[in-house]
Amino acid sequence: MRLQINRDVLSEAVSFAVKLLPQRTTLPILSGVVLDAAEGKLRISSFDYEVSSSTSIPADIEDAGSVLVSGRLLADISSRLPADEVNLTTDENGRLLVQSGSAKFELFTMPLDEYPSLPERPEWQGSVSAETFATAVGQVSVAASRDDVTPVITGVQIELTSGQLTFLATDRYRVALRSIPWEGQIPADTTALVPVRTLSEVAKTFAHADQIQIAVTKDDDHEMIAFGTPDRLVTSLLIKGNYPPVRRLFPETVANYAVVSTSELIESVRRVSLVLDRESPLRFTFNLDGVTLEAIGNEQAQAQETVEAFLTGEEVVISMKPQFLIDGLSSTQNEFSKLSFTKTDNPHKPGPVLITGQTSKNGEEPGDYRYLLQPNLLLR
Amino acid sequence: MVVQLTIARCSVDYAGRLQAHLDPGIRLIMVKADGSVLVHADGGSYKPLNWMSAPCSLTIDHDPDPELREAGVQEVWRVQHAKTADLLIISVYEVLGRHEYEFGTDPGLVKDGVEAHLQELLAAHIDTLGDGYTLVRREYPTPVGPVDILARDSQGAHVAVELKRRGGIDGVEQLTRYLELLNRDPLLAPVAGVFAAQEIKPQARTLAEDRGIRCLILDYDTLRGLSDENRLF
Numbered sequence: 001m002r003l004q005i006n007r008d009v010l011s012e013a014v015s016f017a018v019k020l021l022p023q024r025t026t027l028p029i030l031s032g033v034v035l036d037a038a039e040g041k042l043r044i045s046s047f048d049y050e051v052s053s054s055t056s057i058p059a060d061i062e063d064a065g066s067v068l069v070s071g072r073l074l075a076d077i078s079s080r081l082p083a084d085e086v087n088l089t090t091d092e093n094g095r096l097l098v099q100s101g102s103a104k105f106e107l108f109t110m111p112l113d114e115y116p117s118l119p120e121r122p123e124w125q126g127s128v129s130a131e132t133f134a135t136a137v138g139q140v141s142v143a144a145s146r147d148d149v150t151p152v153i154t155g156v157q158i159e160l161t162s163g164q165l166t167f168l169a170t171d172r173y174r175v176a177l178r179s180i181p182w183e184g185q186i187p188a189d190t191t192a193l194v195p196v197r198t199l200s201e202v203a204k205t206f207a208h209a210d211q212i213q214i215a216v217t218k219d220d221d222h223e224m225i226a227f228g229t230p231d232r233l234v235t236s237l238l239i240k241g242n243y244p245p246v247r248r249l250f251p252e253t254v255a256n257y258a259v260v261s262t263s264e265l266i267e268s269v270r271r272v273s274l275v276l277d278r279e280s281p282l283r284f285t286f287n288l289d290g291v292t293l294e295a296i297g298n299e300q301a302q303a304q305e306t307v308e309a310f311l312t313g314e315e316v317v318i319s320m321k322p323q324f325l326i327d328g329l330s331s332t333q334n335e336f337s338k339l340s341f342t343k344t345d346n347p348h349k350p351g352p353v354l355i356t357g358q359t360s361k362n363g364e365e366p367g368d369y370r371y372l373l374q375p376n377l378l379l380r
Numbered sequence: 381m382v383v384q385l386t387i388a389r390c391s392v393d394y395a396g397r398l399q400a401h402l403d404p405g406i407r408l409i410m411v412k413a414d415g416s417v418l419v420h421a422d423g424g425s426y427k428p429l430n431w432m433s434a435p436c437s438l439t440i441d442h443d444p445d446p447e448l449r450e451a452g453v454q455e456v457w458r459v460q461h462a463k464t465a466d467l468l469i470i471s472v473y474e475v476l477g478r479h480e481y482e483f484g485t486d487p488g489l490v491k492d493g494v495e496a497h498l499q500e501l502l503a504a505h506i507d508t509l510g511d512g513y514t515l516v517r518r519e520y521p522t523p524v525g526p527v528d529i530l531a532r533d534s535q536g537a538h539v540a541v542e543l544k545r546r547g548g549i550d551g552v553e554q555l556t557r558y559l560e561l562l563n564r565d566p567l568l569a570p571v572a573g574v575f576a577a578q579e580i581k582p583q584a585r586t587l588a589e590d591r592g593i594r595c596l597i598l599d600y601d602t603l604r605g606l607s608d609e610n611r612l613f
Binding site: 246 | 582583587590602608612
């Protein structure tokens with residue numbers, strides 16, 4: 001193998017492959033990345049039996065060939081090479097020579113014939129705007145659980161129907177939901193539960209592309225989702241198990257609500273919660289004067305602030321965790337946010353708060369993003 | 381080995397590495413079996429007002445100096461530390477109550493109480509392992525010691541569960557030994573392994589999964605039926 005390639009292009013491709021590799025693997029060979037040079041392209045791929053990635057980048061190929069080298073080492077090296085131009089060559093001892101400017105590296109290679117073969121590019125079921133996809137994943141993934149106790153909720157649930165993709169995530173304290181249109185025709189509605197880390201990396205990296213192709217394949221023992229652009233392919237096994245039926249938690253219509261300026265309320269929450277202990281909730285009083293935020297419960301300091309809020313219905317007093325509220329507000333990505341206060345049959349537990357975006361004070365709700373948050377119990 | 385409790389109106393003086401004096405008042409004087417003496421007021425939580433740790437010796441003088449007797453002192457307790465010059469002097473004006481109890485040998489603080497409780501809870505909620513699981517028995521014996529739980533999955537295949545509060549590499553090794561022996565029994569084999577803990581260290585998880593052992597994180601509060609009120613569901 002002998003080729004020339006641009007440093008930044010190489011570095012970006014290798015670091016993406018490495019990001020999807022597991023932190024610790026018991027099979028050293030899986031910590032490698034495969035370089036395949038052929039027909040003006042260098043393909044860089046990784047696979048750990050759960051997640052696979054492959055990226056094709058343009059290169060000047062003199063001799064075609066394939067080689068398997070340590071992914072993390074190649075990622076570190078390629079991000080720090082001195083010159084724009086990089087030469088990759090294999091020598092007769094099977095080593096990979098990386099040369100850029102006056103810097104030279106020799107990397108030991110691993111036997112390629114022991115490396116598992118990657119899943120193939122499936123038949124695509126449809127495509128979605130990469131930018132919209134990235135936005136939706138970002139809005140929803142904040143609510144996914146980071147706790148291993150319940151593995152099913154550490155993923156983002158994607159519901160695929162003809163024409164619409166819906167993303168759902170929850171950590172039991174809140175649920176985030178976003179629907180986006182897609183050019184997809186599938187025979188039967190299906191769902192895919194994708195690890196949040198993989199999905200977030202895909203969304204971030206693929207955001208530069210125009211369209212993302214998607215396919216979900218389910219065999220007897222093998223459930224997989226694939227994301228592709230002309231140059232990239234990522235596949236991931238799905239998380240097994242039944243996703244909790246969180247959609248039914250969303251209320252239909254709510255008569256009691258308040259509309260606030262999103263950025264103003266976020267700023268105020270950040271300010272007032274400075275005096276709060278970690279994990280402590282903030283107290284909110286919504287009335288005709290606006291919303292008053294009170295940080296109480298800390299013995300050394302207290303804080304209070306009132307910001308504008310347009311209340312419809314009766315006065316509401318609730319307490320919410322500052323970060324949970326900020327996550328919801330900032331994900332509405334609208335100038336105004338609407339907080340709807342639901343009723344509950346249980347007198348000891350407040351009803352969940354639904355957060356949605358609004359383009360203006362009295363404007364229409366885009367309605368494709370919903371964030372449902374369970375307030376904390378009010379403690380006097 | 382007796383514990384002696386005395387409630388008395390007394391004043392206390394401490395001499396030695398620090399000087400302290402407590403004016404007369406009603407206090408609880410506790411003399412523990414190891415010889416230590418603690419003076420408690422009716423506040424201050426677990427902390428005595430004054431104390432002398434073991435080893436020390438207590439002498440009670442029932443016939444105090446005339447000067448003290450005139451002031452109303454009936455008894456003088458002198459607690460002398462065996463290794464230092466520290467001295468605790470309790471001047472008792474009036475004894476209001478006195479009790480003595482034989483405590484016997486203390487079983488000690490049980491640190492793995494949670495682990496035993498987890499085993500009991502998981503056996504009671506065996507479907508935490510998965511739908512259709514049934515319990516065979518707790519403490520299933522193997523030649524190298526009992527495995528915490530033996531169960532059957534929905535297909536009837538055996539599953540051995542090792543429980544830990546904090547799951548480390550040693551727990552995985554322990555389960556591996558049990559599995560090896562259980563799998564030699566043709567009536568049980570194949571036996572799958574589940575490593576269940578409230579918290580599993582990353583190395584332990586990697587090792588377990590490499591050996592085909594499933595890792596399961598247990599939520600003690602949920603198993604106990606304590607739910608977090610601030611959850612949506």
